[in-house]
Amino acid sequence: MCGGFHCEFIAQGIYMPFDGIVTANVVYELNTLISGGKIDKVYQPEHHELVLSVHRGKGKYKVFMTADSSDTRVQLISEMPPNPVQPPAFCMLMRKHLQGGIIKGVIQKDTERIIEFHIEAFNELGYPATKKLIVEIMGKHSNITLADGDTGRIIDSIKRVSFDVNRYRQLLPGMTYIYPPDMDKVPFNQISRDFFSEAVTESNKKISGALVGRIMGVSPFFVSLICADAGISGDSHSTSLSKQEIDRLYASYRYFIDRVLSGSFSPVIWKDDGGSPADYYCFDHKDYSLSYHSSIFDSISEAEEYYYSEKRETNRIRQKSSDLNKTINSALDKLYLKKSRLLEDILQAGDSDIFRLKGELIFANIHAIKTGSALVKLLNYYNNEEVSITLDPRLSPSENGQKYYKKYNKMKTALVEKDIQLKETENEIVYLESIRQLLEDATEFSDVDEIRNEMSASGYIRKKSGSGKEKIKASPAHEHITSDGFRILAGRNNKQNDILTLKTASSKDIWFHTKDIPGTHVILFTEGREPSSEALFEAASVAAYYSKGRQSENVPVDYTRVKYVRKPAGAKPGMVIFDHNRTLYVNPGLPEESSENKKE
Numbered sequence: 001m002c003g004g005f006h007c008e009f010i011a012q013g014i015y016m017p018f019d020g021i022v023t024a025n026v027v028y029e030l031n032t033l034i035s036g037g038k039i040d041k042v043y044q045p046e047h048h049e050l051v052l053s054v055h056r057g058k059g060k061y062k063v064f065m066t067a068d069s070s071d072t073r074v075q076l077i078s079e080m081p082p083n084p085v086q087p088p089a090f091c092m093l094m095r096k097h098l099q100g101g102i103i104k105g106v107i108q109k110d111t112e113r114i115i116e117f118h119i120e121a122f123n124e125l126g127y128p129a130t131k132k133l134i135v136e137i138m139g140k141h142s143n144i145t146l147a148d149g150d151t152g153r154i155i156d157s158i159k160r161v162s163f164d165v166n167r168y169r170q171l172l173p174g175m176t177y178i179y180p181p182d183m184d185k186v187p188f189n190q191i192s193r194d195f196f197s198e199a200v201t202e203s204n205k206k207i208s209g210a211l212v213g214r215i216m217g218v219s220p221f222f223v224s225l226i227c228a229d230a231g232i233s234g235d236s237h238s239t240s241l242s243k244q245e246i247d248r249l250y251a252s253y254r255y256f257i258d259r260v261l262s263g264s265f266s267p268v269i270w271k272d273d274g275g276s277p278a279d280y281y282c283f284d285h286k287d288y289s290l291s292y293h294s295s296i297f298d299s300i301s302e303a304e305e306y307y308y309s310e311k312r313e314t315n316r317i318r319q320k321s322s323d324l325n326k327t328i329n330s331a332l333d334k335l336y337l338k339k340s341r342l343l344e345d346i347l348q349a350g351d352s353d354i355f356r357l358k359g360e361l362i363f364a365n366i367h368a369i370k371t372g373s374a375l376v377k378l379l380n381y382y383n384n385e386e387v388s389i390t391l392d393p394r395l396s397p398s399e400n401g402q403k404y405y406k407k408y409n410k411m412k413t414a415l416v417e418k419d420i421q422l423k424e425t426e427n428e429i430v431y432l433e434s435i436r437q438l439l440e441d442a443t444e445f446s447d448v449d450e451i452r453n454e455m456s457a458s459g460y461i462r463k464k465s466g467s468g469k470e471k472i473k474a475s476p477a478h479e480h481i482t483s484d485g486f487r488i489l490a491g492r493n494n495k496q497n498d499i500l501t502l503k504t505a506s507s508k509d510i511w512f513h514t515k516d517i518p519g520t521h522v523i524l525f526t527e528g529r530e531p532s533s534e535a536l537f538e539a540a541s542v543a544a545y546y547s548k549g550r551q552s553e554n555v556p557v558d559y560t561r562v563k564y565v566r567k568p569a570g571a572k573p574g575m576v577i578f579d580h581n582r583t584l585y586v587n588p589g590l591p592e593e594s595s596e597n598k599k600e
Contacts, residue, residue: 020217
């Protein structure tokens, strides 16, 4: 599904391109809404965060900014984050200089990732004084600095930078603020056709490297955007482009830059099949829309707020389940090693027939074997070939024959035991793989809690001392409706799988599960009707979606009537056997998109 330049970004983990283009979108939005507004209050929720409460006309706005290297950004937020009881010293200083001030304008420095809030405040004597609150959005070098608007003298920075850290520019109280070096780049709003062509053709790099290295404020993501729009592969080397391709590329560049300059943005978030946001930007991307579900937002701040809140929730769930994943992975490593050793033992035990044959030949020729012999050669009457047999000279021929029979019986017994152990090991692997997949699909804390209880009951983790069985409000099963009205339920955990299949579903309902792939139980409720082919394919697509095969195509899914699904005695939660099944090959998806590219 994934094609073009953006796949390289996904593989490398290059997300959240808060470049000069997004910065321009944020500045445009802030100028529109808060320019001329009064700063009522200043907050510092976390060490590197700052929030300005702004009142303008009848509107009240909260401007959030953070210099945290992992998610540097500026945006409007709808809800105030929790604040410490005692405001930090930096926050108190900001209140002293900014509270009551009027925001005269929000400026983007050239086309860089630098946002300046020009504020008209008052000094200690009550006289007007211009201040600049400067936010540098530059990864690990991000910072928030307050400086005097007339002299450029730094009042303070949220991250103080000394000479030991940076010899070019220090961000310390009393020093003159110096902008970061521009690396001889030209602002993206000053690029002519000739300069663009020169930037592309004079560099023996990929298009991304050629343009990012010469144009201020554009990111590899933006270059991939204009390449996709122009129908040019982003993997191309710049020197290989024809004049016509450069013309198309520049036309795409001007199209988006003109939209930036006119404030014609269309913020978008791309979500994966699980509904989790994968990326965001201020323009849609043709390649991304092929692989993700895009959602358009009215403002860049709304897109940012949704993106980061969802990411934060996903990360919290991942953190909550990290210990379970660690336990599962450790157990699986041991089980796969055990399986490998059992297979080796079974392979060796498979040669036991040679010992039976040697015992049989010794007894068939016992009168021809002399006591005290260390080796005899006897004819194998099954294939008329001679067999060399080693003997213990201390034993009689009869005792040597019995010794070979005992060795044969011992290996035969061991083979049966090893086969039993192998089957048990494989069943445990299947069970833990299913648990791991359910954890991967968890979208709520209750999902993790239920899986934790299941693992505790199964003996994989210890119960907390002094606590009885935890009462957890179970999440309902995933529910979907086919395009022709049949109801589909998919379990969130193995306990729920058992309830769905063995108690909730009727014998005539249809049960689905990915073939030899960890996943959940899916039930298509027939309600006395014969399910349509469309409903069967859509239910199979749901089963593939809630499985380890979610990112694959043509996933095999077994299905059968519920009456043919049984739970063996002593089987772990969610583990069943079935027959009378057939197999569908489908692309994973939920009913609204699961009808594409189907085949049986």
